[in-house]
Amino acid sequence: MELKVHNSLRRRLERFEALTPPHVGMYVCGPTVYSDPHLGHARAALAFDTVFRFLRFLGYRVRYVRNITDVGHLEDETAERGEDKILKRARLERVEPMEVVHRYTVSYHEGMRRLGCLPPSIEPTASGHIVEQIQVVQKIIEAGLAYEQDGSVYFDLEKYVHSGAGDTSGRTPYGALSGKVFEDLMANTRETAGGSDKKSPLDFALWKRAEPTHIMRWPSPWGEGFPGWHLECTTMSTRYLGETFDIHGGGLDLQFPHHEAEIAQSHGAFGRDPARYWLHSNMLTVAGQKMAKSIGNFITLEEMFSGSHPALDRGWDPMVVRFFMLQSHYRSTIDFSNEALGGAEKGFSRLQAMVGAAEDYLRREEGDVPDDRAPSVTGSVTGSVTGADLYRRTDAGPLEDPLAAAGRSAPAPGTLASPPGDGHAAAVADAIEACWSAMSDDFHTPRTIAALFDLGKLTLQPEHRKVAAETQGAAARTLLLFTREVLGLVPAEGHSRREGQGRREGPLDAALELLISLRQEARARRDFAAADAIRDKLAQAGIQLEDGKDGTTTWTAR
RNA sequence: GGCGCCGUACCCAAGUGGUAAGGGAGAGGACUGCAAAUCCUUCAUUCGCCGGUUCGAAUCCGGCCGGCGCCUCCA
Structure with a gap:
């Protein structure tokens, strides 16, 4: 069995191969901390939490880097005079920018924690990497792909695009990631109002000159200013994962222009594509409508959990929200409605009951329960989970699964003996196999959940309780580990x-x-x-x- | 305008050439003082519509209708 992931670069499923196994580097675009975390944040974080969890489950040592944007993200990236989101909020709330940053970083963490998302391995901030960002700008200037204009530095996109012809580094052409054609973009771009420093409207800022009233400012070779929004991800991903790493994730809305800009910047500075696999999580709608600030149907996590938003009949437990989101694939749009949430709540509680029964069974019959508690302190893998061995088995001969002795391993697909004529054992083996193959198919959580329900039913049916202990144990362990460790579904709060x-x-x-x-x-x-x-x-x-x-x-x- | 996605039962949601997963709701039954929970049974001859390809299509192709998204805020 091999792991397949959907790579946005080519819009197709590709076999996942780590650059330097067993290590995997994953960078995910995190939030701009200028307001309370909302369902959109949850969706993206959850999608990549699932990726993180499954890779770890397979035994990869994953370094998961997710940034906190605390400077430089303008209200309008295309306009020349956009206001920094953090600064705007600080002005409105009459507090220090860093207070804004800290407050919403804390509430983001709290929301993610309640949703059961594991903390990333590293969570770097843009403001903490100003020096590094300046260095990247200098490299791009040296490469001749950026120009300074009145204290600001812009990426020369046109030059970059036209310089790509002879590029032998295997670079992804500008626009390929998001399916855009540079010429179309140029044709469709209208002149921005007011005077622009940029040579071309599609050029984007690497460094911006700070106006006198701009509080967040740093000295640079080009005068006092602040970094452009796209730059931090290029800088910090390179800093912690190298010039090229395995996976880059983010919300679909970041595909353009943010991620295109990242690719361009990486080539400008380092001459290579930053990531081998680009994964994008889809958007969500509320009662059939896109969730947008302009429509006013933004639901914050706090409102979701407490039910204080007008669109909600009542509050929903964070784990129900998690289950609900995992019931659709991360690349599908998902629609929030009270009715759908109600169904998810029931289903979630049923799954929990099944898992509880599996837990009881293991405790009773085998005197041991797999450790289903997700690591809560660090996102780093311990190196002890070796599901990946199952994937490597092809060339290595039979491996002794070190976890089998500890009673906490999930049985590998195909390893469960199913005596001929024992239809039930075969069905259990199929369901176990389905859990693995679903997750291996681009982290297909809906199919995984369906397989878990199958497994639960097969295990709980009274007439089947007398099957071989090996079969029962395998089913129970798979049910428990996939639910708790891989999907991160633990009992609801206060339950x-x-x-x-x-x-x-x-x-x-x-x-x-x-x-x-x-x-x-x-x-x-x-x-x-x-x-x-x-x-x-x-x-x-x-x-x-x-x-x-x-x-x-x-x-x-x- | 450019690019893209989707339309599967009452709701949510898999399935992408071989004869419709799973969850919720509903119906019947077992259990129960009654509930709840649990268990059993049942619940789409049919996949927006019309053509085409094929031995065979929800799955491929063409057209149409409907909904939505990105390109601006936003994950």
Whole structure:
């Protein structure tokens, strides 16, 4: 089995081959921290979190770099007098730019954490790499592909495009990534209002002269100014991943002009394409309409979780949002609606129940549960997960999976024995195989989820519980590891479920136990009115009681 | 105007030449004091429309209709 990814450079699926295995370098365009994180941020972060997780699961040592843009991103990149987003916000809120940056960086992190996105390995900021950016500008100038104009430096796009003819570095032609033709762009570009320093409207700023009122400014060979928005990604990806690295990701909206500019800059400065695989996550709509500031249907993560946005009937748990997004492929657009979210919530809770059952099974039958907790401190892989061995097996002969001993490995596709005539074992093997092949097919999370449901059903069906322990164990491990580790779907926030008898952890637990036992007594004397009243009141308070067949009562709070 | 995507059951969503995954909702049943949960069964002869290619098409080609996106804010 091989991993295939959709490369925007050629718009097709390509076999993924790491530049220097087992290492993988991945750069993803992060947020401009000038406002609260919204669903769009979630979509992009989630898409690449999935890529990150699966690559790690395969045993790659991934360095995942995602930047924080805290300077230089103008309100209107094409106009000459665009205002810096951070500065504008700082002016509106009457605070220091760095306060804006810090506040929204924190809220971005918080949102991503709640969505279960692992932190990147490195999260560099543009303002922290001014010196490096200046150096890149100088290199581009030396290459003759940039010009200075009144304290600003612009990339000479026309010259770059026309200099590409004899280029032997295998460079991606300008426009190829986003499917644009330079001449068309030129023809369609109208003259920007007001005087422009640029020689051509498509030239973009590498360095901008700071106006006297511009607070964020740094000294440079061209006077005081600040870096152009596209430059930071070129600079920081090179700094941490090298001049050419494996994967570059970002939202589809960044494909043009941002990523085209990055390719051009990389060639200007280093003479090579920055990334081998370009991955783009698609956009989302809200109730069938694009989510845009101008339409006013931007939903922030906080609004999503709390339900405070008018478009939402109520709040949705971050894990439900995650599950919902993973139910569509990252290259498809996804539409948010209350109805669709409601369906996702039910499905998510069912999947969790199945995973819980798998967990119970492993604990009971094998005395061990795979460590399903995602690393929470660092995004770096430990090097111990060796699913990748499964992929390399072709030339290396049978490998001893070091995790098998630890009881935490997911069985490799094709390794599960399925005795002839045992249709159930074969079905389980198929479902396990489907998990691997779906994720290996451009991180196809919807198909993976479908396979996980299949697996859960096959495992839970009473008539199938007597199959070989090996089969059951393999199913349980796959279900658990793919759900928790690969898809990052963990139980919803604040979700807790305990047996009606026993554990007491706090005063409220004790009070709840009391209510439950009072209700049990009422039921015992067939006073169902009283029993139902207790159950209804607790339900209103967000505590769901469930009576088991053996007379116990469990509760779930949310 | 340039480039591109999509249209599959009530909703969400896979499938891209071999006879329609999965989830939710709905229906019937088991269990239950009743719920809930769980389990079982059921739920598109059909894939926007019309032509064409093919032994065979949701899948390929052409046309039409409808929805959407990027090119400006925005992930």
